[in-house]
Amino acid sequence: MKGFVTAKLNGLGQFGRRVQRVFTRPAFRVVVLVLSLALLFWPFMPHPRQFSGRFLFFFFFGAWLGIVVLLFGMGLSQTHRRKSGAGGKAPGAR
C-alpha cells in the first residue's frame, strides 16, 4: 500500500509534492485543529439552536469524516517523506 500511495503522489508531480509539503508542516496541523474546533463548536454557536438531530448527526459525522480524510493525507505525507528522510524503527524496537 505504501508503494501504491507513493506512486500516486509521485504521479501527481509538482502538485503532489506541494500537497505533501503543506500536509507535513506543523502550521498546517494547527490550521486543521483550529478549523476542526470551529467546525465542531459551530452547532453550539447559534441561538436559539434550530438544528435537528438528523442534521447534527450528519453534520458531526461528516465533519469527523473530513478530519479523518485530512489525517489520512497528513499521515501518508509523513510516511512518504520518511521514506527518504528521518525516522524509522524506534531505537530499541524489536
Place this chain on the structure above:
Amino acid sequence: MLSSFAVIGFFCLYMGILYTLAQWAERRAAAGQSLVNNPLSYSLSLAVYCTSWTFFGSVGLAASDGLLFLAIYLGPTLVIIFADGLLRKMVRLKSSHRITSIADFISARYEKSEGLAAVVTIIALVGTVPYVALQMKAFLATFAVITTHEGETGSWIGTHVGPIMVGLMVLFTIMFGVRRLDPTERHEGMVMAVAAESLVKLVFFLAAGVFVVYFLFDGMDDILNRLGQLPGLVRLGSGEGRGSSALTWASYLALSANALLFLPRQFHIAVVENQSESHVHWAMWLFPLYLFLINFFVYPIAMGGLLLGYPASQADTFVLRLPLDFGSPALALAVFIGGFSAATSMILISAMAMSTMISNHLLLPLVDWIPQLVFIERHLLKARWLSVALFILMGYWFELLVGEQFRLANIGLIAFAAILQLGPAMIGGLFWRGGNKNGALLGMTVGFAIWAYTQLVPVFVAGGWLSPDIMREGFLGIPLLRPNELFGLSGLDPITHTVFWSLLCNLGLYVLGSLWLEPSQESQSRAEAFVGAMSGASIYRSVSLHQAYIPVPDKRRRIEKLYERYFGPERALELTERDLKDVGLSGKKLASITELAELYDQVEKSLGGSIGSATAHRALTRADLFTPFEADELTDLYAEILANLRARPEDLKRKIDFYQERESLIKAHSEELEEKVEELEKQVARRRAAEEQLRESEERYRMAIEYSSDGVALIQATRLMFINRKLAEIFGYPRRRELIGRSVGVLVHELDRERVLGISRNRQAGLEAPSRYDFMGIRKDGSVVFIAVSATTVNYQGETLNLVYLRDVTARRRAEEDIRHLSRRLIEGIEEERKRLASDLHDEFGQALTALHMRVESLKNSLPPQAAEQKAGCSRLIGTIEQLADNVRKISSDLRPDMLDHLGLVPTVEWYVEDYKARMAGVEVEFGAMGFGGRKLDAQVEIVLYRILQEALNNVAKHSGAAHVRVHLTYSHPRVIMLIADDGRGFLAGTEEDGARKGIGLVSMRERAASVGGQIDIRSTPGKGSSIRVTLPARPAAAAQAESWQWQERLKAGS
C-alpha cells in the same frame, strides 16, 4: 436468554483462543517474525481506548445527552492531528530513555524524581480504579441481561459472577502480560490479543448497529426521521440539555484528548509497545477511522431503543437488549463477547501497566526506605501479580460502592478527570523547557486534590460513606467549599466543574512553580533532552549516546586534578595526555558518552596501577568525572544494550555470572591443567628415566640371561616362547630359533615327558606344582642329559608364563650316583666283612675255645684229688675260657647278629632292645611292631634298620639322658618304617650339638638309609626329646638294581 454456564463457557473459550493467538504471536516474535510490528496492529491496539464505555456506555450517554458522547471520540481525533509531534516524540523518548510507564516518563523528564513518579502512580491508580469499575459494571449488567430468565436468576454462577470475573481477570492478566519480568515491558502476545479484541468488538458492534438500523427499522433515515414522533427525544438530538453546553463539550474534548495519550493503558500501548515511529503516521488516520466506524451506529441504536419503548435508564444495555429481545440471541451473544472484549482488553492492559508502576514507583522505593522489606526484591514478579490482583479487586470494590448510583459514562468521566491531572506536566514537559519538577509536583498534587474533592467526595456521599451535608453546606460548613460549587462556581455540570478548577490550578501552579524556583543544571539538561527530542540540533539521547557532545577540556581538567593529588603537576599532565591518547580523545574538543566511559576506565586502570584498584575507584568516584546526567546517559546506553540483547536484567546477570563463573572455572581448570601438564612432564621425564633404567636393566638382565651358565626359558603352557643361548647349547641346538615356538616336550626324555609337561601346565594354570625338580632331557643328537629345574611364573605382556632355569646336572648326577653306588658297595663290603669276621669268630675262634674248654675240663678231671690246687687252677682257666667265649659271641653278635639272618628283623630288634634295657639300667624302652606277620624283609633293609637302631640307641644313651625310649616298627607295603623317639633333652637342628651328632652318627644313618633308597626324618625340640623316622623300601634290592641299571645305561648313552 442464555445459561450462565454457557456464557462463562463462551467467555473461557474466547479467552483461550485469544491466549493461543498471543502465544503464537510471541513465538513468531521470538523467531524474529513479529505479527504486531505493523501499522494495522498498532492502530487496532490503540483502540483499547474503546472500552465497555464505548460499547455500552456511549449508547447510554447518547440516549440521555444526544451527540455529546461524540466528544469522547472527537477529542482523540483532534489530538492525533499532532501525533507526529506528540506521540512520535514520546515514542522516541521512550526508546532513548527506556521508559516503561507514564510515571517513568514524567519522572525521567523531571530529574528522575522518585517522589513525582510515586505521585503519578497514585493518581493513575486512583484515577484508573473507577475505569475498571466501569468495565465491571458493564460486564455484570450485560451478564445479567443475557442470562436472566426464570429459573436462572438464582444460579450459583449468576450470584457469584462478580468474584468469578475478578478471579478470571487476574488470571488472564497474569497469563497475558505478567508472566515474566521484561525490561522493555513489551508484550507482543498481549498486543496481538488486544488488536484482535479491537477487531472483534468493532465487527460485533457494527453488526448490532446494522441489525437495529436495517432489521428493526428501515434504515438510518427511518430512525432519524422518527425522532420527532416521540416527545422529549427531539431535544436529545438538538444539542440542548447537558450536551448543549459548549463548556461541557469542550471539557469532554479536553478530557478525552488527554486520556488518549495519558491514560496508563493508552500510554502503554501507544508508547511503550510501539515498535516503529512510522506506525504513528498510519495510526493518525486508521485510529480515527476506527473511532468513526465504531461510533457510527451509537446514536441510531440509542434512538432506536428509545423509539422501541425502552426506558432511557436501560440505554447502557440497548445494544445487547435489542438483538436479544428481537429474536437474535446469537447476535446478542456476539455483542456480549464484543463488549466483553472491550472490557477485558482495558482491564488487562491497565492492570499490567499499573502493576509495573506500582512495583517500580511505590513498592521498590518503599523497599529502599524500609530495609526489612528487601526480600520483596527477590519476589518482584510475585509482587506484580499481587499488584494486579489488588488493582482489579479495587475496581470491583468501587463498582460495588457506586455502581448502582452512576451510569457507565459518568464513571468513565471520573477516571478521565483524574488522568487529566497528568496532562500539564506531560505537555509542559514535552514542549516547555522551563517546566521543572517542583512545578509539576505542585500542580499535579493540587489538581489531584481538587479532583478528589470534587469527584470522589460526591461518589462517597452517593455510596453512603460521607454525609450529604458536605454537598449542601460545604466542607466545615463553608459554602465556598461545596464539592459541586467550589469557590462559588455554579451552573456547570460536575465534570466540567472539576475540569475547570483542577486544570486551572494544576496548570497555574505548574507554571508558577516552575518559574518561581530556579531550575538546576540537571533539570535544564533533561528539559533540553525532552523538549528537543525531535530536533536534530538538540541533545537527543539516542543520538547522543554515540555522538560527541561532552566537552573534553572539562574532563581533562578533572583528570589532571585527580592525578596531581598523587603524582604532581608534570606527571599528571603526562598521564592525562597519555590516557586521552589511548582512548583517541587527544586533541578533540567533544566526546561521546561511550568515549567518556572508555576514558574513565583508562584513568581507573592507570591510577589503579599505582594506588590500587579500590582506591582508584573511590578517587574517581569523588572526582565527579561523570555528571549525573552523563551517568544517566551511560545507564541508558547500557539499558539499550540490554534491550538489544533482548535479555532481562536477571537474565543478563545470570549470563554474566555464568560467564564469570565459567571464566573462573576455565581459569582454575587451566591452572589445574598447567599443573597437570607440568606434573605430566615430570612424569614423562621420570618415565623416560625409568624406561632408560628399565632398558639398561633389561639389557643387563638380557645379558645376564644370555650369558647365564644356566639355560633360561619362557614357556607358555608347554610352548617355548624364549630360550637363551645356554639352553640351546645344553640341548645341542646350534640355533635358538629351532626351538622357539616348539613344545618343551622335545627337550624331555619320553620317560619324563608327561610328568614335566604336567608340571608346566599345572604351574601356568595356578595349580600346585613343584618349583624344583629334575628331569631327564634329550639332546638334539638323541643323547640323554640330566636337568635340574628351578621354575616360577612371571607376568609377561599381560600373560602368565613359566620362567624356568635349567641346569645341566649330568656330571653332578653321575658323581652322586657314583658316590651312592660306592657308598652302598662300601656298606655292603663292611657288612660282608663283619659277617665274615663274625662267622670266623663264631666258627673258628669259638670252636677253638670250645675245644680248649673241653681239654681243660678233661685235664681237670684227670688230676688226682690231691692235686686240688691244680684243679682249682683248671677251674679258673675254664671260667676264663667261658668268659672269653661269651665275649667272642658278643663281639660276633655285635658284628652281625645271627638272629637277623635266621629269625628276621623283629625278633632281633626285640632281643636287642631287651639287651639294651639290661645294659642301660633306668632307661625304659618300649618296643612295638605291626604289619610284619612273620614277613621276612630284605637282608639289606634289615641290616640297615638294625644298624640305625643301634646308632640311635647309642646316641640316646650317650647324649639324650632320656628315661623313656619308644621303638616302633611298621610294615606298610612297599615301605617299612621305623620310629625311635625319646623324651630326652633334645637338640636344635643346625647347632653345634647337631653338628657333633652328625659327625658321629646321623650322617652314618643317612648314608645307610640312602644306600637302600630310603630316607631319614629327624626332628627334635630342646627339652622335649627327639624322634627319628626311618622310611625304607621293603624290597630295595630290585628297585635299586633297576635304577642303578637305568642310570648306568643313561650315563653310558650320555657320555
